[in-house]
Amino acid sequence: MDLTELYQSVILDHNRRPRNFRKLPDANRIAAGNNPVCGDEITVFIRTEGDRIADIAFQGAGCAISQASASVMTQRLKGRTIAEAEALFGRFRTIVGEGTPDEEDLDLSAFAGVHQFPARIKCATLAWHAALNALHGQTSTAVTE
């Protein structure tokens, strides 16, 4: 396959200039994720107000897929409720797991090409696992491998 199917311009752009790449000093939910196989590490910071995500940011180091996925995720989750975040993660998993783009969500659909690289699916979902752990109040590190 053409490599640009995996590394779409959205992914390359978010990898070079990750959005919301910082600590949140007033975060009330924090969770880490790591992939011991490749060494990807990520920390997701969330400030909730009620059951809504008022602010979200991340820091970490890893491959383009994991960094871009975290960056896109922070943009898509800001302002959402926890239930909406769960639903979005479900949609994202379908996109990367089945390779089916979602026309209503072009940024998430940029990751559809990951489907053809089964070893990289965990890179794409790492930040989401960490974010959902944070929202569910789990303090342990999300591990994908």
Added chain:
Amino acid sequence: MNPPASTPNWTALRADFPILHQTVHGHPLVYLDNAATTQKPRSVIDSLVRYYERDNANVHRAIHELSYRATTAYEAARARAARFINAAAEEIVFTRGTTEGINLLAYVFTPRLRPGDAILVTEMEHHSNLVPWQLLARRTGARLRFVPVTGDNGALDLDRLDALLVDGVKLFSFAHISNSLGTINPAADLCARARRHGVLSVIDAAQSAGHLPLDVQALGCDFLAFSGHKMAGPTGIGVLYGRHALLESLDPFQGGGEMIASVQFQESTWARIPHKFEAGTPDIAGAIGLHAAMDYLEAVGRAAIGAHDAELARQAAEGLRRIPGLRLLGPAEDRGGLVSFALAGVHAHDVVTLADQEGVALRGGHHCTQPLLRKLGLPATTRASFYLYNTPEEVDRFVETIRRAAQFFGAGA
């Protein structure tokens, strides 16, 4: 095969390795992950088939014909391994590989260490030459001490070695060749210095056994471990060498069949070395495959193989240095047969994915040397490691692939 040892015909040797002749993602395979595991020549594959089709039986037990053949072949492999490193046959313990060899040592040294003692290793060790010693330290209250790595050039700070070999150090274990830097450590000098301080030396020869002539008498080591699969042999078989008197004096590792002289309900006596350290049915086929691999490597010539791999690594390093934003690790000269590097702003796994799409098999990650990479401030590197069947043309393809990866991901941008 079997060209004269002086001038191997490297291109012709490729015909001996069936796996090389395939395309991956539409491109001819360029296999450059040899530090992880090497490919096997036809003679090794055939030796496994022949054993299972003709001679398979358990060893050292029955007196029927097949058992006799299996036992003879298994012990012939031991004698072959002894010649391979200039040791005696009873000094050769078959293991699953380097990792098990070092774990065996770390286990049997448990009663020999006490709180206040120390184990010296280096900062460039593979996890398999670090974690077993951490476990030994935890069991005994001993401490770990480290010979520092000076920086990106991958050298050990040997000026400090003598000062580190005192104050209760019982064992000094180090890699002969670093799997993540390509450094070739001056093993004979390190062993001699350990001996002067009354410290036992252990060489992790995983990356050297298939690439350099090894002579444990010349090296002066007390123990040495290596893996068959990193030197054209099968997975699941390796060797731990130990000096005769030391092996005699140590307690067994695992208990079971094969390792006993006499068993009673309350206690037992042990078999002689090396069988004392080989409980249970061993990897008989693996040992026979390793025998064939050692024959193959010796026919080509290990000194010639080492020079060939080093020349490919030198060529690769020269090409990589011209790529903007590329940080090359390891020594500038006298590099072992591998290159390890990072591209500014590009993760190793993205590089490896791009290379894989072009049929080039590389390794990206921490190479089981996490503490070292953390010290160098790198989460991961990309590594290409060479063996006797790799060619200068393949190195050119590899360097071109890395150049394209740098452009595609905008290294240093």
